[in-house]
Amino acid sequence: MAQPVAIEVWNPNGKYRICTQKKTILSVEDIVALIGDKCDGVIGQLTEDWGHTLFSALSKAGGKAFSNMAVGYNNVDVNAATKYGVAVGNTPGVLTETTAELAASLSLAAARRIVEADEFMRAGLYDGWLPHLFVGNLLKGQTVDVIGAGRIGSAYARMMVEGFKMNLIYYDIYQSTRLEKFFLKANGEQPVTWKRASSMEEVLREADVISLHPILDKTTYHLVNKDSLAVMKKEAILVNCSRGPVIDEVALVEHLKQNPMFRVGLDVFEDEPYMKPGLSEMKNAIVVPHIASASKWTREGMATLAALNVLGKVKGYPVWSDPNRVDLFLDENSLPPAASPSIVNAKALGLPVSKL
Numbered sequence: 126m127a128q129p130v131a132i133e134v135w136n137p138n139g140k141y142r143i144c145t146q147k148k149t150i151l152s153v154e155d156i157v158a159l160i161g162d163k164c165d166g167v168i169g170q171l172t173e174d175w176g177h178t179l180f181s182a183l184s185k186a187g188g189k190a191f192s193n194m195a196v197g198y199n200n201v202d203v204n205a206a207t208k209y210g211v212a213v214g215n216t217p218g219v220l221t222e223t224t225a226e227l228a229a230s231l232s233l234a235a236a237r238r239i240v241e242a243d244e245f246m247r248a249g250l251y252d253g254w255l256p257h258l259f260v261g262n263l264l265k266g267q268t269v270d271v272i273g274a275g276r277i278g279s280a281y282a283r284m285m286v287e288g289f290k291m292n293l294i295y296y297d298i299y300q301s302t303r304l305e306k307f308f309l310k311a312n313g314e315q316p317v318t319w320k321r322a323s324s325m326e327e328v329l330r331e332a333d334v335i336s337l338h339p340i341l342d343k344t345t346y347h348l349v350n351k352d353s354l355a356v357m358k359k360e361a362i363l364v365n366c367s368r369g370p371v372i373d374e375v376a377l378v379e380h381l382k383q384n385p386m387f388r389v390g391l392d393v394f395e396d397e398p399y400m401k402p403g404l405s406e407m408k409n410a411i412v413v414p415h416i417a418s419a420s421k422w423t424r425e426g427m428a429t430l431a432a433l434n435v436l437g438k439v440k441g442y443p444v445w446s447d448p449n450r451v452d453l454f455l456d457e458n459s460l461p462p463a464a465s466p467s468i469v470n471a472k473a474l475g476l477p478v479s480k481l
């Protein structure tokens with residue numbers, strides 16, 4: 126039986142009360158208990174399973190809005206929300222640079238074996254400079270691949286090209302105008318080449334570093350699997366700051382065992398918070414606990430956007446016309462626009478769009 130939840134109520138006598146529960150991952154039963162019989166809207170986490178049960182419970186309690194405190198919303202059944210008339214918000218834009226910076230950090234840490242070298246040093250094993258000690262890969266002039274060249278993928282590509290002079294190949298189901306414009310603007314003066322790949326195989330075969338930034342859906346589930354790993358270079362670096370199930374993690378562990386010079390940097394895992402057996406023992410894997418968006422500015426921005434998504438709907442405001450332009454909602458010195466910054470099912474619900 127589900128444990129009773131310990132609900133904390135903030136602003137108990139105010140017009141709007143906020144109920145919270147101190148638990149890292151809330152089950153569907155916990156959330157149903159938190160919603161109770163009167164709830165206008167909910168801010169949730171990417172670890173929660175928002176489907177028919179929860180949207181039905183929210184709708185019965187009078188709720189009309191839900192926002193993930195995340196840009197990715199693969200944990201949310203948007204069709205179910207629409208069926209119950211609930212608006213679904215997310216928090217785009219404020220995570221872009223922070224997440225790309227972690228992907229860049231993991232790329233560098235893997236290329237230069239920073240974690241292994243740190244462990245070696247702390248273990249007191251360093252007894253003097255040697256020509257072959259922790260030799261890694263030089264990034265300059267190598268090829269970086271971005272799979273999913275949206276907001277974050279494009280920001281990462283820019284960092285690796287501008288910062289490390291890597292050549293670029295990107296793969297996306299759509300042409301990335303935001304990325305291509307950046308290169309066209311560079312007047313061809315950069316000492317790099319770039320192209321859009323026509324297939325995943327082309328990307329995998331040519332890449333020295335591959336960074337995954339697509340959304341998670343059925344087209345990207347296990348996009349990297351036993352077959353695709355077999356195509357990659359033996360000394361390639363694979364980085365994942367998207368969602369764990371984009372990689373078949375069991376196949377990855379096997380590949381890491383067979384190819385000690387293949388290295389990975391992982392922020393996300395298939396069965397989060399757990400790792401597949403064997404991964405934690407692999408010296409050629411760097412693993413961090415889903416912290417790609419964990420900068421102070423970003424986390425505050427995510428909280429603000431999620432709260433304003435819900436508040437906007439509760440107050441009957443329209444939705445913001447461009448969810449990629451959210452800076453006006455983040456200015457501490459002025460009131461935010463009277464709109465919900467990013468509602469992903471606004472069209473399906475027929476919500477009015479802000480004229481601001």
Ligand SMILES: NC(=O)C1=CN([C@@H]2O[C@H](COP(=O)(O)OP(=O)(O)OC[C@H]3O[C@@H](n4cnc5c(N)ncnc54)[C@H](O)[C@@H]3O)[C@@H](O)[C@H]2O)C=CC1
Nearest residue numbers: 197224273274275276277297298339340344366367417418
């Ligand atoms: N590790 C972390 O802490 C974070 C993870 N994320 C993840 O990153 C994802 C991307 O975020 P944004 O860049 O803001 O989203 P975005 O929507 O701007 O970019 C996603 C890109 O993936 C592409 N795509 C979709 N299906 C594809 C396929 N089958 N093959 C190749 N590309 C495909 C889209 O066309 C789009 O360009 C989020 O959905 C989320 O899951 C986002 C922020 C932080």
Ligand SMILES: O=C(O)C(=O)CO
Nearest residue numbers: 194195196197220418
């Ligand atoms: O916003 C997201 O999608 C995340 O993964 C949060 O870091």
